Amino acid sequence: MMKLKKMTLNMNGADRTFICDPEKDTLASVIRRLGLTGTKVGCGTGVCGACSVILNGKVIRSCTKKIKTVEEYSQLTTIEGIGTPNQPHPLQAAWVNCGGVQCGFCTPGFIVSAYGLLKENPAPAREEVRDWFQKHRNVCRCTGYKQLVDAVMLAAEVMRGEKTIEEIWYKPDDQTKEYYGKPVVRPSALGKACGTVDYGDDVELKMPPGTLHVALVQPRKVSHGAIISIDCTEAEKMPGVVKVITSKDVKGTNHMDLFTASPLSTNMKAPHHILAEDRIRMYGDVAAMVAAVTKEQAKAAAEKVKVEIEPLPEYVNYLDAAMPDAIRIHEESPNIYAKWPLVKGDEDVETLIDEGEYAVSGSFYSTREPHLSIEGDTVQAYFDEDDVLTIHCKSQSIYWNKSDVAQSIGLPPERVRMVMNPAGGSFGWSITAASFALAGIAAMATEMPIALSMSYEEFMHFSGKRSAAYSNARLACDENGKITAAEFDIGIDHGAYAEMGDDLANKVIRFVLFPYSVPNARVLSRVAFTNHGFGTAYRGYGSPQAYTAGEAVIDMLAEKIGMDPFEIRWRNIARKGDKNLAGSDFVDYPMEEMMKRLKPLYEKAVAEARAEDTPQKRRGVGLAWGGYNVTDNPFDQCTVAIELNPDNTFTKYDTWQDLGQGGDIGSLMVTAEALKPLGVTLDQIRLIQNDSAVCPNSGSSASSRSHYMNGKATIIAAEKLIKAMRKEDGTYRTYEEMTAEGIPTKYVGQHENATVPGLVPTDPITGQGNPSIDYTYALYMAEVEVDTETGKTTILKFTCIDDVGVIGNIHAVEGQAYGGISHSMGFALSEDYLDVRKHNNPFSCGVPYIKDIPDDIQLIHMGTRRKNGPFGSSGASEAFQSSGHMAVINAISNACGVRIYELPAKPEKVKAGLEAIAAGKKVEPPKKYYLGPDMYDEIQKIRDTGKF
Template sequence: MNLKKMTLNINGADRMFICDPEKDTLASVLRRLGLTGTKVGCGTGVCGACSVILDGKVIRSCTRKIKNVKEYSSVMTIEGIGTVLNPHPLQYAWVHLGAVQCGFCVPGFIVSAYQLLLDNPNPTREDVRDWFQKHRNVCRCTGYKQIVDAVMEAAAIMRGEKTFDDITYDWSKDVGDFYGKPLIRPNAMPKACGVCDYGDDVELHMPEETLKVELVQPRKYSHAKIINIDCSEAEKMPGVVKIVTAEDVKGANRLMTYAFSERTVEMQQAHHVLAEDEILYYGDVVALVCADTRAHAKAAADAVKVELEPLPEYMNYLEAVTPDAEKIHDWMPDTYGKNIYSELPVLKGDHEKVPEIIGDAAYSVEGSFYSSREPHMSIEGDVMQAYYDEDDNLCIHCKTMTLYFDRDEIAEAIGVPVEKLRVIENPTGGSFGWAMSAHTYSMVGMAAKVTGMPCSLSMDYGQFMAVSGKRSPAYFNAKLACDKDGMFVAGEFDAGLDHGPFLELGDDKLTKISRFMFYPYYMPNVVGLSRVAATNHSFGTAYRGYGAPQAFTCSEALVDMLAEKAGIDPFEIRYKNIARPGQDNLNQYPFLHYPMEEMMDKLKPMYEEAVAKAKAESTDEIKKGVGIAWGGYNVGLGAVDEAHVAIELMPGDRPKFRKYDTWQDQGQGGDQGSLICTLEALKPYFPDVTPDDIKLIQTDSKYCPNTGESAGSRSHYANGKASIVAAKNIADAMRKPDGTYRTYDEMVAEGIPTRYDGDWATADEYDCFYDLDPNDGSGNPTYTYTYALFLAEVDVETATGKTTCTGMTCIYWIGKPGNIQAVEGQVNGGISHAIGFALSENYDDLKKHANMLGAGVPYIKDVPDKLVSVDVGGTDPRGPFGSSGASEAFQSSDHMAVINAINNAVGVRVHELPATPDKIKAGMEALAKGEPNPNAPEPYFLGSDLYDAIEEIKNNPLTPSKPENLEFGSLGKEGVQWK
């Protein structure tokens, strides 16, 4: 190895370093020098997280080899722009305008914007968008709007037209009334200054003896028998300490299994951590190489020889359920058909006559639809560490969004007592749901357990895309009918969900299809069936919306199709059919709220203006269209939901508090949310408490009780409920007989504890919760809901079929927002994902879709600057402080507003997502020739005839569970103890 001494002028100072100019990149050198604000996301120059300024030009440093950097060049990184104590206007604006969410992309954006403002001190919004498009800066959280806002405000400050005070929310004027206000995230400024340590940064701060772990991931077949794993040569290579295979974790190596539905087959533990006898999907890992350096570990991983024998690959639901398909899991019974392991019916109204009602209706439509395998594409991939801590507990740092749930899973998988396992969430560069899986966290735990040494597991982006779960694809055959006035009379649907080779959560996701099909309309008569099958593609995992986007892909298309057939405006047919007070949902329970009419009234003038504008501005070259879609989501995990927090009084004469919880922050603002819930919960007793009086201790199982999952749009609701209890408990303890409150010193002097728990459970508060009945789908398994109504505006190029979304409006009801800035961030971020889901995002082709660019991540010019969000107001009487929940409604059905707008523009309906230019172009050409739409598939075979399956269910009734009999605390503060 021939090394070179080089000097670069970095952030104004000459820095000398020794490097390998053939292997080192500018990013790797900067990070080795301690400048970890330069983040590496994709590693291939397509995300911009690693942006630095080299000799006055913004470059992506992860692909710039040092051999291509001239000595004594000038380099500017985020650390040279500003500090936490002395931020640059760009950093200040990012923090105060809500442009920081997960924060991983932020240093790259700010560095890029810094050069923009040097070149152009007075840019337009379109100048800013063009700049970030050119430099490939990707944000997966914000939807970009707040980022452009921040650049514009920073530019005004730098020109002397504004000051920091002009863009600062002054909370001092609102003491005692913070709820709903835009309090900034406590961790936002460190993220904006590049000093927040994410997973790869944590690795750099670990002791010298920390082993680096690399995956042996063949990525050759999606289904294969493992004939042999030969580690003999790799084990002899420099620096290799141990190569861990499934043989090293005998008796463990499996994640837990559990069923959510009575109509789920009796499942075995199908989810292995390290492949044992078979490769079940493309990303399967067969071994872990543990070595002294990352380079040594990578070299040894490449040297492991894996002999495989190909087996039949079933790469989607349709292939897996064909009559001649073989079982992916030999143990799975044929209860519901080949590879199908759960089903859930919906039978409502005069369901036995639904075919007859549809046949006799004035208007009816039918169609088949495919909701695609959407990749999450967080900018930061999957990085984690493990070591034995000061209490001899195995400690795992990772990106968990379900800390105690994952702790239980990891303990099961690696064979350690759960009480000897500690889990900590690292600062997290986004996940949007995939971080719920303990799959990879278990791997680093295995490495540390087997070697007895601290370990850090990192992976390149291709490995991450292959190994991580994705949104479950779904196939639908469905019908919808209305009378002559446009009132719905009956609906029918048959759904097949593709959940990959690992089965957990698949049956739970079916409940979302059964609840959000035709939401929030009144449907008097329905026959529906949802089923889930194992396949050999990526395993299905959580993704914002969790099952609801699949349902809306079908139902919101049918509503538009029916409107067109009946000659009714798409807005009007929805207005006629939204549920009104007293009308029930698909599961035969009342909607808990009825804001739908008010929301549509709010949207109507916007819709009419958009329609008129599209009609006036369409040309032969660019056709403009408008589409709408109803959406929404439930809040909470239903009858078994719990949350636990603690509040502790801190020393001092003025009441100051520590708040302990596991509100896992994936970028949505767990710290921001916990802060406002704590302030509001303490307000009745300590009205003068301020943000400076609250110190948050979060997401470490050693110190924090189990607040539950950052999922199901439940965090604000559940944390708020538990915070109310904790605040009352500590106030009661502090209160003197005369009504005043003891100080910390007085509490200690009187021997009164200073820390108090807050425990809350749905089973304790609500006495009417029913999981969906396995016989007819009736039930009430949630404690509240959210509602969202979307209006999309699109341009379609007639020459190419390329579609651009030019505007998206979201009218929403979430009760009372706790922090309006956080809510708007979730609205815009959800919309950006939904636009990608509609038009470009996919993880079907395992090679083409292996990085962000190939998988269709939306860049800034793919997301409109016109993002409008309107809260119709109101409060939720069930929720804490009048709040319901947020996040998932904002990525529920907005993709269908885009699909409907395309049809409105050019008369082409895309039935199978995403709506790529080739599909739209083919549709336009067929329409011009008077030929059938090539995008409308024939009905799918989903395992059996719908009505045959329904008849089988009727002949085999099951006893539904009644969760109201649960006792408070049955899941425990220490996490769910699954059997």
């Protein structure tokens, strides 16, 4: 018999009485059940701080606080008790105006935590703020923390009476209408800061009676095995269970719709099954689902589903899966299922390197990086009033996912509607629609509305990761340090499933030495199935794996010839007229000016490192060049619509999916700029976004394409509307006049890259082509300190000089910069998803807390106007997570002589290197990886036959 308890707590100044289960309820579950959903639950294990509240004057994490340990009549403060959108607290106002709100999922927890700090200490120093957030385990995955400390410091000034909220609130200039580039506040920011925005789990709580709850059956016994049987008998008898769903209940194909980027790929033969059919191919595979009346009943029944599995050999990395005697992970395809060569120059590259004046070689590994968004995965599905299956989720590509879901579950696309919930971060993983399809399958199987939510551990094992990569690299130069030839053989561990794997192979070969001038190169990327978590999109997609090898051998070559790392880069950056590895122009050539800007900062950093260096604390400086493409491919398109409303305001329709990067503010900025001839103010523009029923297909929020593509399409739509509104005397018609004259009031704008001259796909035989309409650039400098006793690396300062074109919203771009840089630091030093049994939450996966990220991060924007970009803009985001990790790795080598070849550079690895040096031994790179048959033979075979 369940025994409940009546309790009363003073919540936000008012006594509230409720009934709870003292054995099962946490403080967070009670708070949220009472409608105070501003308190978010991320990890569920007390390591992320999203659930922070103040209990009896102390900041605590409510997701692990059992309600039975809370004293009756305790005083509780949640985000709702701090301020409201109509009366925001100074902290909320400061968060909004300092650019501290991106995805916003962690924001309430941070603000509550900061509120507790300022109650104790009204005048904290910046380091005291950082110490406080570290102590209370508040994690932000979007911002890089700097803006959050800025916000606390600014709010403290208001609370001390030194400033007013009005003074710190950015006020757009409605007189000049000069909004573009300014720190205009995101439309969604205040709601997120006040905890009033409903994310997926909040939507689930507020769904109507009759909604079923769905739990996953993840066997999590092996990473590879044959399914002998799935016994649902006991589960079906459990209380509240409506249906246990297996692959037999799926009416569609039960797999993702895979596109092929290269005809040399066999990935179409090896689909990603939504519900496992005959095999478990990775630890997080789903064998069944349980739909029940309550979430607790569904989870209890899921534990009763018995999945009998015959273990098969587990290949949990590329090196094992690529061995000639390895069995096939997918019977329909060899384990190495895609290859993409790159051939530049007519010279014999192998001989050039063998006989070159100077040459270096090394083998490198970049880890399977987990995205670690603070919000996991939660999806709702139901049939709407038009009998259309409607799926609420955190899609990063609404129309692509709509197509995937439709074919996998067995409905025509017109009967599937995708709606994006406010999303607590993604960074790429939610471009894959497997969980959205699971929800659709459950709704169809039960013919009931459903809510599917995963625990953070389930999400970690289910979702895709950045693909790990192994690289063998060689680089040669002449006596002047000019690169003569490069050779890169790269094996990409794409995990259990193939989606986008051959596309990733193309991305990697394009960025191995970007943006240097390299006359002769041979590159081969190979992609293999393994039994680890599958690879998917992640900010910088493909470039971090390339830069891990490329920026290492550049430094190694400088060391061999006795040249400064800055100087060797200066001599080899591309100048106007130089071609990139794919044989096309760089579009713009800001590299010299970027290096000129960095040079005095670099010289100062080197001098300071030498001055502060001690045997116990070694100081070093590291550099890395980075960058990324803008837009997907020559066939990319974006469609938007702008409508004149009856009150003479405007509505913009698009699918600029906002995962925290600022799809709302981006759309607002380009729309205001495009409608500038009409004298439109920001409050005259309404955004309707990310609902496939009413919004046109604007494409994915990926490949740093959104600002460029949406901006171009918006200009086209605005020009059509402005032309229709313009009278002969040069004034403009009102809505009333338009309708009276029978003139349409809504106009569609579509930009297609296919209309741009000179764009061609990357050739699958040679790697040559010009697939991207533009590029962004980033030059990094890291200043580190290595503790020689422990091997721990501390990043002291970090500088990024970028060129992303004219900036549309400064806070949005800087948010992407700080956030991307913080991910890069984690990638360099701590982040990993290797041990599937251990790496199941942000802490165990090595997420950087605030004290792991320096407060001293300097951003310098060059802002070269793009002649073809909207308003001179380009893209942003992904350049900021391309190569920053290698600035850190190079700085470690500069500091103490230890080169880390295999990420991450955890203290024990650095310590082992230091001990080897102390013993007079050379720190050797890993033995050359076996990635498959000789790369030169492979490249020649592909060139001769068009096959692999």
